[in-house]
Amino acid sequence: MHQAIPYSHRTNFPTTDGLSRHPRVTPTTSSNGGGSEAEDATNVGKTVSENAVMVVGRRGCCMCHVVKRLLQGLGVNPPVFEVDEKDEVAVTSQLLRIMGAVEDGQDGQVQFPVVFVGGKLFGGLERVMATHISGELVPILKQAGALWL
Amino acid sequence: MNSPSAQFVTSRRMGVYDPIHQMSMWGENFKSNSNLNSPASLIVEDVKLDSQSEDASHGISGPSNQYDQEATKPVDKAQRRLAQNREAARKSRLRKKAYVQQLETSRLKLIQLEHELECARHQGSYIGGGLDAIHPGFPGAVNPGITTFEIEYGNWVEEQNRQICDLRNALNAHVTDMELRMLVENCRNHYFELFRMKETAAKADVFYVTSGMWKTSAERFFSWIGGIRPSELLKVLGPQLNPMTEQQSAKVVVLRDACLQAEDALWQGMERLQQTLAETVAASQLIEGSYIPQMAPAMKKLEALVEFVNEADHIREEALEQMFHILTIRQAARGLLALGEYFQRFRALSKLWATRSHEPA
Numbered sequence: 001m002h003q004a005i006p007y008s009h010r011t012n013f014p015t016t017d018g019l020s021r022h023p024r025v026t027p028t029t030s031s032n033g034g035g036s037e038a039e040d041a042t043n044v045g046k047t048v049s050e051n052a053v054m055v056v057g058r059r060g061c062c063m064c065h066v067v068k069r070l071l072q073g074l075g076v077n078p079p080v081f082e083v084d085e086k087d088e089v090a091v092t093s094q095l096l097r098i099m100g101a102v103e104d105g106q107d108g109q110v111q112f113p114v115v116f117v118g119g120k121l122f123g124g125l126e127r128v129m130a131t132h133i134s135g136e137l138v139p140i141l142k143q144a145g146a147l148w149l
Numbered sequence: 150m151n152s153p154s155a156q157f158v159t160s161r162r163m164g165v166y167d168p169i170h171q172m173s174m175w176g177e178n179f180k181s182n183s184n185l186n187s188p189a190s191l192i193v194e195d196v197k198l199d200s201q202s203e204d205a206s207h208g209i210s211g212p213s214n215q216y217d218q219e220a221t222k223p224v225d226k227a228q229r230r231l232a233q234n235r236e237a238a239r240k241s242r243l244r245k246k247a248y249v250q251q252l253e254t255s256r257l258k259l260i261q262l263e264h265e266l267e268c269a270r271h272q273g274s275y276i277g278g279g280l281d282a283i284h285p286g287f288p289g290a291v292n293p294g295i296t297t298f299e300i301e302y303g304n305w306v307e308e309q310n311r312q313i314c315d316l317r318n319a320l321n322a323h324v325t326d327m328e329l330r331m332l333v334e335n336c337r338n339h340y341f342e343l344f345r346m347k348e349t350a351a352k353a354d355v356f357y358v359t360s361g362m363w364k365t366s367a368e369r370f371f372s373w374i375g376g377i378r379p380s381e382l383l384k385v386l387g388p389q390l391n392p393m394t395e396q397q398s399a400k401v402v403v404l405r406d407a408c409l410q411a412e413d414a415l416w417q418g419m420e421r422l423q424q425t426l427a428e429t430v431a432a433s434q435l436i437e438g439s440y441i442p443q444m445a446p447a448m449k450k451l452e453a454l455v456e457f458v459n460e461a462d463h464i465r466e467e468a469l470e471q472m473f474h475i476l477t478i479r480q481a482a483r484g485l486l487a488l489g490e491y492f493q494r495f496r497a498l499s500k501l502w503a504t505r506s507h508e509p510a
Contacts, residue, residue: 062419062450062453063418065417066414066417069413069417069418129411129467130467133468134471135404
C-alpha cells in the first residue's frame with residue numbers, strides 16, 4: 001500500500017505565506033479539508049501549483065467526497081479547496097486562467113469537482129474513475145510526485 | 150352481432166333480404182378465418198337459388214318467373230315451402246358451425262394474450278415508478294420517459310437473447326476469430342446502448358433506476374445503485390474465462406480491486422448524500438401548511454443522485470472496456486456468453502418464483 005509522505009516533509013515544494021494562511025489546505029494528518037472559513041478565491045492558483053494533487057469542489061458536494069475518498073484509498077491525501085456558491089464565478093475564472101485556452105470543450109465552464117495533478121488540470125470525477133479502472137491513474141500520480149513507491 | 154338462432158327466425162319472416170344480409174354479416178367473420186371458406190361458398194350458391202325461388206313465390210318481376218307462376222298448383226307450393234325450410238335449416242346449421250369455430254379461435258387468442266400479459270407483469274414492468282404512480286397527489290401516473298425505457302428495455306432483452314444464441318452457436322461451431330469479432334463487437338455495443346438508455350431514464354425518474362424497477366425480482370436482489378456491482382460480476386464470472394494466461398489472470402485481479410475501490414468511494418459519497426438529505430428533511434418545518442419552501446435544498450440533493458447513478462454505470466462501462474483490452478476475442482466471446490446466460494438464468498429464476506407464489510391461490 002502506498003503511503004503518502006506528509007507535505008511538511010517534502011523539501012522540493014516551497015512553502016509560501018499564501019499556504020500558511022490557510023492551514024487546512026495543507027495535506028497533513030488531518031484528513032478532512034472541511035472548515036468554516038471562506039476560501040480566498042485568488043488563492044486557488046497558488047495552491048494548485050504548489051500541490052501535486054488538488055481537488056477543487058463545491059462545499060458540501062458529495063461527488064467531491066467521492067473523489068477525495070478514492071484518492072485517499074490510493075494513499076494520496078489531496079487538499080480540497082472548497083468553494084462557496086458566491087465565490088464560484090471568481091474561482092472558475094481563476095481556474096480557467098490556469099488551464100489556459102488550450103483545454104478544449106471547456107468554453108468557460110468548469111465542472112466541479114475538478115482535480116489538478118502536477119499543477120495542471122486533470123479532469124473531473126469521470127476521468128479519475130476511468131483512469132483508475134484502466135490502471136493509468138497510479139502511474140500518473142507517481143509521476144506528479146503524489147505517490148512514492 | 151345477432152345470435153344464429155335469432156337470424157334463423159328473421160330469415161323465415163323477412164323473405165328476400167335475409168340471406169344476403171346474413172351473408173354480409175358472416176362475411177366479415179369469414180375473412181379472418183380461412184377454415185370457413187368452403188361453407189361460405191356453399192351458402193353463397195344457396196343464397197342465389199333461394200332468392201330466385203323467393204322472387205318467384207312473391208311475384209317480383211322477371212319474365213322467367215311468369216311461366217312458373219302460371220303452372221303453379223297448391224301441392225307444388227307446399228312442396229316448395231318444405232324445400233325452402235329444409236334449405237334454410239341447413240344454412241342455419243352451417244352458419245352456427247362457422248360461428249362456433251370463430252368463437253373457439255377468439256378464445257385461444259384471448260388465452261394467449263392473457264399469458265403474455267402475465268409474463269410481462271412477472272418481468273416486473275411497473276409504469277410510472279411504482280408507489281409514486283398511485284399517489285393521488287401526482288398528476289398523471291405514467292412517466293413517458295420511463296414508459297419509453299420499459300419498451301426499449303423489452304426490445305433490448307429480446308435482442309440480447311438473440312445475441313446470446315448467436316454467440317453460443319458460433320463458439321460451438323468453432324468459427325473464425327474474424328466472425329467472432331463481429332459478434333463480440335455487436336454484443337459490446339449492445340451493452341453500451343443499455344447504459345445510454347439508463348442515462349436517459351435516470352433523468353426521467355432517478356428512483357426508478359436506482360431501485361432497479363425494470364429488472365426482474367431476483368435481479369433486483371443484487372441491485373447496487375441501479376445495477377449489479379462490477380466487482381461482484383468479475384468475481385463470479387472470472388473462473389469461467391479460463392483458460393487464461395497468468396498475466397491475464399493477474400490483470401483481472403487488478404481490475405477487480407480497482408472496481409472495488411471505485412465502488413467503495415462512490416458508496417461513501419452516497420452515504421454522505423443520504424445523511425445530508427436526512428438532516429435536511431429532518432430540519433424542514435411546516436410553513437403555512439406546506440413543506441415546499443424548505444424542500445429546495447433537499448431537491449438539490451436528489452438531483453445529485455442522478456450523477457451517482459451515471460457514475461455507477463460509468464464504472465461498469467469502464468470495467469467492461471478494460472476486460473475487452475485484457476481478453477482475446479475468443480475469451481471475450483466466452484465471457485459475454487457467460488455474462489448473458491448469467492442474467493438469463495436470473496430472469497428465469499424470477500419467473501419461476503413468481504409462478505410458484507401464485508400456486509396456492
